[in-house]
Amino acid sequence: MSLQAEIKKxxxxxxxxxxxxxxxxxxxxxxxxxxxxxxxxxxxxxxxTPDTGRIILNGRTLFDSQKRINLPPxxxxxxxxxxxxxxxxxxxxxxNIAAGIKGSRTEKKAAxxxxxxxxxxxxxxxxxxxxxxxxxxxxxxxxxxxxxxPDVIMLDExxxxxxxxxxxxxxxxxxKVLDAYRGDVLFVTHSRDEIYRFCGSCVILxxxxxxxxxxxxxxxxxxxxxxxARLTGCKNISPAKKLGPRRIEALDWKIALNTAEEVGDEVExxxxxxxxxxxxxxxxxxxxxxxxxxxxxxxxxxxxxLSRPFETDILLEPVSGSAQKPLWCSIAPDHLKRLPxxxxxxxxxxxxxxxxxxxxxx
Ligand code: ADP
Ligand code: MG
Numbered sequence: 172m173s174l175q176a177e178i179k180k181x182x183x184x185x186x187x188x189x190x191x192x193x194x195x196x197x198x199x200x201x202x203x204x205x206x207x208x209x210x211x212x213x214x215x216x217x218x219x220t221p222d223t224g225r226i227i228l229n230g231r232t233l234f235d236s237q238k239r240i241n242l243p244p245x246x247x248x249x250x251x252x253x254x255x256x257x258x259x260x261x262x263x264x265x266x267n268i269a270a271g272i273k274g275s276r277t278e279k280k281a282a283x284x285x286x287x288x289x290x291x292x293x294x295x296x297x298x299x300x301x302x303x304x305x306x307x308x309x310x311x312x313x314x315x316x317x318x319x320x321p322d323v324i325m326l327d328e329x330x331x332x333x334x335x336x337x338x339x340x341x342x343x344x345x346x347k348v349l350d351a352y353r354g355d356v357l358f359v360t361h362s363r364d365e366i367y368r369f370c371g372s373c374v375i376l377x378x379x380x381x382x383x384x385x386x387x388x389x390x391x392x393x394x395x396x397x398x399x400a401r402l403t404g405c406k407n408i409s410p411a412k413k414l415g416p417r418r419i420e421a422l423d424w425k426i427a428l429n430t431a432e433e434v435g436d437e438v439e440x441x442x443x444x445x446x447x448x449x450x451x452x453x454x455x456x457x458x459x460x461x462x463x464x465x466x467x468x469x470x471x472x473x474x475x476x477l478s479r480p481f482e483t484d485i486l487l488e489p490v491s492g493s494a495q496k497p498l499w500c501s502i503a504p505d506h507l508k509r510l511p512x513x514x515x516x517x518x519x520x521x522x523x524x525x526x527x528x529x530x531x532x533x
Contacts, residue, residue: 202376250321442529
């Protein structure tokens with residue numbers, strides 16, 4: 172089971188150039204809004220035609236610009252869950268599900284019943300899409316797709332239209348269905364939580380280009396590019412200059428840091444997760460170094476804090492030279508209470524473990 176896609180398509184002002192190959196299981200496509208996620212899925216589904224490229228699904232060529240092959244969408248066996256679900260508004264739930272099924276009347280009836288059961292749509296069979304909640308519409312759309320027995324399922328931001336309260340329960344249900352599905356799944360989202368919850372592998376889309384393909388877990392632990400670091404939640408990113416085999420200067424913060432990993436020549440940025448910074452109050456006068464402090468410690472001035480329910484994000488400005496950008500550090504609210512005197516302009520010491528420094532390509 173695999174999907175290989177090489178897609179090139181030029182618009183005025185936007186160029187999509189994506190190369191991807193699915194691995195067993197659910198593959199995520201993570202990208203900011205406008206990075207070309209939906210366009211990639213539309214090309215695979217056959218709704219848009221690439222200028223050049225090849226799309227091969229389980230050995231079947233769906234598209235090949237050189238060989239002039241371009242199968243119509245209905246022959247591709249691709250199940251596409253649109254961002255807005257795209258149910259037929261003038262058809263009931265049952266008719267919507269049946270629309271995806273090929274076969275005799277009896278076969279259709281049996282398959283619809285199975286899907287109605289599986290997606291807990293009993294009692295809603297005669298309703299029209301306008302009479303359904305967002306979650307119910309999503310279940311009907313998924314039932315319709317699975318009923319058509321596609322070779323690959325593609326989900327385009329499947330939870331972005333739902334409110335938070337509903338979302339997690341639905342995510343659990345959808346995850347069960349997808350885990351039981353034997354074909355490949357492409358899961359498009361701009362949410363790092365969803366990638367982490369659903370996907371084994373992941374590709375990052377940045378302005379129409381696919382970069383950083385690999386295991387999703389690995390991507391979160393060791394993002395290799397600035398885009399991957401940002402999309403996986405790294406708030407502090409600075410251009411950097413290599414100082415030695417394991418030493419690098421973060422230019423925005425004017426600080427030199429030791430790294431655990433060797434600094435490759437391709438490294439142009441460093442990233443520091445807000446939660447990886449340790450903070451402590453600093454009582455000595457500025458300029459007097461603390462003895463036996465932890466590695467990679469530097470002084471900052473407190474600028475302010477934003478609270479979240481279970482975490483507080485503190486903004487700090489490094490005091491070294493003419494630092495151009497502040498840093499975010501997030502700590503538990505309890506910890507903040509144990510740092511008295513942290514008021515506007517107060518000094519604090521930040522430190523980062525060498526192993527937590529992310530070395531990034533542009
Ligand atoms: P995403 O799904 O990642 O938010 P899209 O794939 O919808 O992004 O769009 C990617 C880019 O392609 C956007 O900049 C969008 O404006 C552009 N785009 C999408 N459709 C068309 C089109 N038919 N003609 C020209 N540009 C388009
Ligand atoms: Mg989109």
